[in-house]
Amino acid sequence: MIDAPLIHPEEAASLADGSHGNPFAVLGMHETDGKLVVRVFRPEADSVELIDAKTGKAVVSLGRVTGGDGVFAAEVPRRKKRFDYKLRMTRGGNVWTEYDPYAFGNVLGEFDEYLLGEGTHGYLWKALGAHVMTHEGVEGTHFAVWAPNARRVSVVGDFNGWDGRRFVMRRRGATGVHEIFVPDVADGTAYKYEVLGIDGQLMPLKADPVGFGAELPPRTASVVRDLSRYDWQDGDWMARRSGAHRIDRPISVYEVHLESWRRVPEEDGRSLTYREMADALVSYVKEMGFTHIETTPISEYPFGGSWGYQPVGLYAPTSRFGTPDDFRYFVDACHQAGIGLIIDWVPGHFPTDEHGLGRFDGSALYEHADPKEGYHPDWNTLVYNYGRTEVANYLIANAKFWVQEYHIDGLRVDAVASMLYRDYSRKEGEWVPNIHGGRENLEAISFMQRMNEAVYADQPDIMTIAEESTAFPGVSAPTDTGGLGFGFKWNMGWMNDTLRYMGEDPIHRKYHHDKMTFGLHYAFSENFVLPLSHDEVVHGKGSILDRMPGDDWQRFANLRAYYGFMWGHPGKKLLFMSCEFGQWDEWNNEKSLDWHLLEYPTHKGVQSLVRDLNHLYRDTPALYELDSKPEGFRWIDGGNAGESVFSWLRHSKDGSDPVLVVCNFTPVTRPGYRIGVPLAGTWEEVLNTDAAAYAGSNQVNATPLATTEEPAHGCAQSIELTVPPLATTFLRYKGT
Template identity: 55%
Template structure:
């Protein structure tokens, strides 16, 4: 039945050149399954890369999964591509490739590496998909550059789509994108977050991997619906003025038999060397970034989500595991680079090319690195020796802050530096402050559960931690559930405990998160100079005995300022004199101890007049009441 597969025209010479060179970052336009017409006949065009295959054929419901019914045509041009057009085949059809290798008689049925849709797990077939969709987010895209600039407020609400909320009548079923859209948009808009950051939505066979063991680099998981359902979901967020950042995993992939590993009877996508092939901690395969076609595959995936799904940014997972050849490995278990070092030169060059390609094609997009080491210049341009990311997760701030807040306030005086050290490096990179999913799993407990003290103190400590998040220099990220004090550790296979909001103690935490997030978004002094050391000054940084921290945040406009005060003990401090740069009344615009948040109600009666008494190097000063375990923000009258 060879005639059942019509030959396709070969790729252009330019496409072939870019593919071999590793700079073809639009492979989704030429590989995969594309419904369309050939010589006036409707059908689907297929093209797959399998350079070490002797034969590749199509299997599917359309031919009874017969391995000989639809053989593809080898390109014969050295690219290793197989292609063909199948008349009458359209969207929704399931298919796989039967790959017969030239080596050792290897034969395997594989999902399409560039499939645009997949069948619902545990099924492993690909689906032909029509990705047409009429978008309604033109105004958002026109403003994206300014909304995501270094001076703009960026606060991310991190979401695992399968467990944010579930239907109580069907608790074992994740909601569809359509079911999630309205309640999630309403919740995020009410809180005042600027972005939703979605944990991986790409197809993944193992649900407990949370999406981080991905095989569908061009296909959204079918667990939540069709490709257009995800597009509509993102469109809905954009229309509400909310950006969308997608988690993306170019560091490793699972070794499931239908996937990328040993795809054509050789180690095509992964390293061939046994010391490089598998990640020692995760058991997954490591992409061979020294192979040009693999670089093109990954770069095309990144561009695809930005271009076809209108993602406003990508959060690149596990960057450290890419940068270091000895990551997770003991001596003798890794292969040094050509200079004898531990740095992956291939990963460095790939990340630079990736970031340049995405940001040049789509200015204003955010490329965020989850990088957990002190690798320098992660967010600096490649021409200065940097990796070219827009933002980097500040893991040091996160670890130190959580360690400090987990301590009994009696002992915090001995660990004062855990709260101040971050300002020694806060402007070495453009940082995001992450209170992410990683901090509420693996027996760590929820954020609330990690706070010390009695019930009242635990909630006050959590509000104080959230206040610290929204007032410290850097963009923000908070994992779902933290906004209302989820009590249980995150469970990826169950809904958040939304019933807790019937408890006024949790409703108060939610109100505080909303007011803090909105204040960060709306007050220029708290965000305009997140990445500028001139936008921050310690006023009181050394009061370890009382565990008090006071700093000044400045905006771009003259006089734009915010005074931030943290009292990390359950003791009210009064009077507490604090220097300020200008006279007049300073309004108290945020107080985490307010009664409406579940606090004691102590505070400064809405504001305090400055006195002409020099203090802390400033000509004026305020005499404040510092409520217990509280965060205060004060601004000059009129600001």
């Protein structure tokens, strides 16, 4: 046994029971009073021998220390200066050699420490998390985590028997950051953090808040992932993608829940992998004419039934479909096909799973301590403390992380309304007013403004999109004018009003005419996306097709007419998977879409229509260039409630080739219907949702329509056309 002065028994005992506050001051090799001393804590070993790393020769055997089970120490003979060493250990008949983590110096620099302490580290993920690297000539992984109130933080895994006493991390001053370099830990290694909380109690093992990978649920450990190796092939897309995200460009989004889009029935109904989706999903979306894919959240989430909206690993793409590089391959494939990728991003709340962020260091660290601010009653989740600089930094850096490391083209920010208002879904007395006594969450508003500024400053060619359901002003206005700074906003009012209208029997629609026209009163107040998202086909709402009234023929005709109305209306487009072919059943996240329905002409017809609407939209500047400006839209007749017919014009920037859109939401064919037009000459039907190709009744206008000098709808000339039943018709001006 070794006694003082190499190490005091009480200090050895604190190392052995995991209560020592600063093991780096004791363990490893130290020059003390002219002597070179080495101390290690290796409870798994019977004996420990010091080996010169350069020569491989034994230097000295370490003796067990009194009072500390597993603590070994020795004075290094004939040496005065530190040198590179390894430890050779034995247990029973087993012998192994490894480096000592306590032999290595800091990885994080002073500037990192300053920015982390200040909460302004723009590249937080490059400092925190688990990074595969070569440090002081040795390969391994650097771990760093923010836990300012913890008495101790240790990284644990198979590499140390999940023993939190062994690799206690170095505390970096007042920053609250703990770090350690662990030799020989490589890509693919599972790990967690063991945290001794502020009250001296051990927390449940925690996943890494900045972990780049995760185990396949239901396992919950983080996984070391090397993000430096992928060879991107999307240079052409990245060079020109700014042209795909402007408000004057066509944007048509296919929203996808990756786990249930298409499954493999021959293999127990498993989901496709990222690499399989890079083939099947990307080629399908390209053929269908969508410009973008939007995925439900892909940040790692423990509960599949949350669809990703309760994430734990914000920096880790879910392992359900492959590795981070597999996900990059999928993004790359999208870009090589000319398709942008948007991901749903959830900075509004996080789940209470014990391995997650909740009370991470034994205190309310990421969340508010007061449940009136820190608990979300709708979702049984915790709310981020946006007023804490380190928390805002964590989230802002995460937004930048996806854009930079994964070439993501857009972030659709979930549940913005719940972030904007302190009383969201709360009764009187269940919320805390802001400093002015109001209901607005000033800290969350500031966070969203800073997030948008940071993301657009780094990558001005991407887009951010707010899912925001209130009349909060300036969601897509610049922050320097007081706006939130988003690129686009979902138009939830349009969606709710128009779906209610479409659910009415056609005979009653004349009493609800305003539901289809009201959206035009505010259509140009924001940069809007018209969403028919997953939220509209769950929780007992039924599918979009199932909500249409009438017999089967009328239901399909209503759906086709509604899609025509949507694609002709100002605003970018978003359609959830299965809606494009008229699935009857409500979406079920636990099974594949009903692709077999495409064997039927009615469903195939809806799919063909959506494809043709997308191509018409993309090829027709009048349908997208002035989406966000009132000069791009003109009512011809928005007041014909009695016949439930709507007609309007869409204009391009230069005014050439305007498009006339005519919608009839009754099952009555109207031949010889006169509509005023502003330009004399010929108008040609370019798409009719009642066409036979879409399983309609084929009441089409097969030949171009010439104007006559008969005034109508305030115009000096007009055309006469057949208005098909329950249908939308697009006519393009062809000139004189």
